[in-house]
Amino acid sequence: MPELKELFQTADWKQEKHVPVIELPEIIKKGEYFKVTVLVGKDNPHPNTTEHHIRWIAVYFLPLDAKFPIQIGKFEFTAHGESTQGPNTSTVYTQPEVVLNFKTDKPGTIFSSSYCNIHGLWQSSRSIEVK
Secondary structure, three states: OOOHHHHOEOOOOOOOOOOEEEEOOOEEOOOOOEEEEEEEOOOOOOOOOOOOOEEEEEEEEEEOOOOOOEEEEEEEOOOEOOEOOEOOOOOOEOOOEEEEEEOOOOOEEEEEEEEEOOOEEEEEEEEEEEO
16 A cells, blocks of 8 residues: 555656745745745646646645644635536636745745645645745
């Protein structure tokens, strides 16, 4: 039986539309809030249809020398064009992109995961430096 960790996929986000892209400042100021944007399909747009869509994005922070990460947020996308008239008949669609703000006094790593209803789990990470 596979382990959950074996099911997460990763790739270069410039080539693979499922990878969550983490955008944030290069250097974080200690104790000050900073903006983190996570999106799927930055250079290679992901379909957002009833049949094929990103269901959620989760964001975690692992402070340097910590044993476990802290969940910063989990965001669900529930409008993919479906309606009572059938698939892709609505004019309401969500874009798999989130913006959040948090602060920390420690450097560490931000992890993000996303879930595509067709292609499964995807992950990426980005280190942060605190001054």
